[in-house]
Amino acid sequence: MRFDVITLFPELFAPFLVSGVTRRAYESKQVEVVLWNPRDYAAGNYKRVDDRPFGGGPGMVMMAEPLSACLDAVLAARGDAPAPVPVVLFSPIGAKLDHAAVEQWSAAAGAVLICGRYEGIDQRFIDARVTHQVSLGDFVLSGGEIPAMALLDAVARLQPGVLGDEASHVQDSFNPALDGLLDCPHYTRPEQWQGRPVPAPLVSGHHAQIERWRRDQSLGLTAARRPELIEAARAAGRLNKADEALLKKKL
Template sequence: MRFDAVTLFPEMFGLVRDQGVTGRAHAQGIWSLKAWNPRDFTYDAHRTVDDRPYGGGPGMVMLAAPLEAAVDAAQAERAAQGLGQAPVVLLAPTGRRYGQREAQELASARQGAIFICGRYEGVDQRFIDRRVTQEWSLGDFVLSGGEIAALAMIDAAVRLLPGVLNDGDSALQDSFNSALDGLLDSPHYTRPEVYEGASVPEPLLSGHHARIARWRREQSLSLTAERRPDLIEQARATGRLTREDERFLASLPKRS
């Protein structure tokens, strides 16, 4: 899988390219990343990538031409490597909410993406109309630029690729994963068995796999019902909760 990022700050992408499990996977060739600076596709002495907005108002707007040239260069390099055309993704408040399901879809497709990391007040709408194929958002808040959002999306997808995590089953226990029916993960414990007077829950020490699995499921249900009841309703609507799950949920104290 290959990702491209059109960004004024290419050095920011070293965080996923060079560090941690994603960095190790990049070194192993499981995925690749290239950053493209739109300033490299300008033709004036000041390498201008933005200008004042028509109609007035605060801030500056990113120019369409340097962005489009950067996308063309990325698509051409992908084609030279035998890769198909990648979706061009703009990180924007108007975009589709990116969650675990979208990360799983991105990882499964193995197609990658070209991320447009906007800055300033925004991006010329004509570039969006001509070249952007998808718009994604991390949530209802505004960042200084699209780089942090792109980093999060890349990390969430890459860690799901085969061979990235040391234990392939680790991702299956992530919160929001379909293997957990979209619920929150259960609490985790490690050594020592007693820390500052607090003990590891007894079921985890039992060695009884079915009992451990049920304890984790009930903890997941309880935590999700408390913190994210909307996820319980989603799992219920899609038929992912068993009768045993429903009985356990019914036994929980009612929220005031």
């Protein structure tokens, strides 16, 4: 898959693409990332990409024409495709990025990611060229680069061979394999740390006890922190009698 990222700060992506386990996805081109700077497509000696907002107010607004010209170059470089490539803008009004959305993106052919800056982007460009808007949550960032990296990282780690163990992402929070619940706590050596032992079931060697402990911890943590996920799992018929008994005990 290929992601073309339109950003005024392509240098921010350099360390991200060569660091950590997900670099395997970028180096192998399982997730190809191509960076584009709209300033390269701006007119005039100063290559201006922003201007003052009509109606007054603070800050500057990214201009439509440099972004549109840059996007045209991206689409030409991608060539013909069976279906139009999604053009994604990271925006507070977008659909919140969640595990289900990440799974969809990880199975797709890629997208063009637009990283806005300043007070925003000329709405005419958004209306004419953007097909999807995505948000990380109910807060505002200085630009779309961090959300773009978040999407790329989440997609990259789902690609075959990227993680050291293929089962790693299956046990992640929100994964359908965990019935959409939060993951359980994890422990490693030593068995005692500052007077705190590892929970007994995890060192028992009894696989059924271990799995039940992990399930109970996942249920309890989800009920305490994200009860709406419990209701979603219940509505989907994903909770068994032992799960319900544990939840009833927690109440």
